[in-house]
Amino acid sequence: HLDTVADMLGKQFPKVKAMLLEAKEDLxxxxxxxxxxxxxxxxxxxxxxxxxxxxxxxxVVQVFPNTAAVSRLATAVLVELHDEWIVFPRRYLSTESMDGLYPDTGTNLSNTTE
Structure with missing residues (x-):
């Protein structure tokens, strides 16, 4: 579909067509x-x-003494969120659908415990 859209836009906007085709892999x-x-x-x-x-x-903090303090706060938030995702019983992407990503490896994510 991207090629079709790029061709349609390319008639009037050749730079846009080139940009879309260049970014095709990312898009x-x-x-x-x-x-x-x-x-x-x-x-x-x-x-x-x-x-x-x-x-x-x-x-809450408002004024940080240095950039390292900001990094520590952001890291603490990330660690906390990571811990929540590990123990939370509901997954953002189901394990059954994740198993389909690597069918040849024999890895079954739905039986894996962390």
Whole structure:
């Protein structure tokens, strides 16, 4: 579909066509994943939630003594979120659909415990 869109736009906007074709691999990277993942991959909601949480925590402190202090706070938020994702019973991407990503390896993520 990208080639079709690029050809249609290329008649009037040749630079846009060149730009789309140059970025084709990046624009279609999601297609390597199972179809049921596409909607979640295209969403920036988890990233926006993370940024809001970092902002909320940094608003409490207001003034940081140095850049290392900001890095420590952001790292603490990331570690906390990682811990939540490990123990949270519901997964963002199901283990069954993740198993389909690597069918030849024999790795079964739905039986893996961390």
């Amino acid at each position: 279609t990277a999601f297609a390597d994943f199972p179809h049921q993942h596409w909607k979640k991959i295209q969403s920036t909601n988890p990233l926006e939630r993370l940024n809001r949480e970092i902002k909320r925590r940094s608003d």
